[in-house]
Amino acid sequence: EDQVTQSPEALRLQEGESSSLNCSYTVSGLRGLFWYRQDPGKGPEFLFTLYSAGEEKEKERLKATLTKKESFLHITAPKPEDSATYLCAVQARDYKLSFGAGTTVTVRA
């Protein structure tokens, strides 16, 4: 069975304090790994898709990386507006999508 585990569950950062979120996965044939951002009371919003180990993608202060077993979302010099829950999802060979429970990031000014 495909599994996605995100850690930590919650992360409190000071503004400017860089950190990383982890997404560990087991999947039968990875077709793609997705990162989404979810603000309170809103639906998830797409950030990145990674397709193969070694791939990296960046958007503003966020950088996503992928290995054969896990993905990291690096937040560089975060600002309060980066506070959100970040969701990881993997798509298997059969195109089934499995979501992790998310990491809630709080950035204090």
Add this chain to the structure above:
Amino acid sequence: NAGVTQTPKFRILKIGQSMTLQCAQDMNHNYMYWYRQDPGMGLKLIYYSVGAGITDKGEVPNGYNVSRSTTEDFPLRLELAAPSQTSVYFCASSYRDRVEKLFFGSGTQLSVL
């Protein structure tokens, strides 16, 4: 473009009542999905549709029904509501399902008491 629109935003039901959660998208997407999100859990797929007139079950379909009469609309029906159906429900759409990003609505928070 409004994207994916869900109504209502909040709803409280009594056990045994029924209701329909509405979802509409204006992006001409073929694929539409219903997910539920519970605290500490990942999003779980309830039902999905690959086009008008075609629907299929996801991981957790029991207690729910769907229909897809048009490309734009994908309502989710709850029959005989139970406390286990207390959750936040998200509708999503994508142009294709082949490693394609999802566009989500803003959700419906449902409590069954």
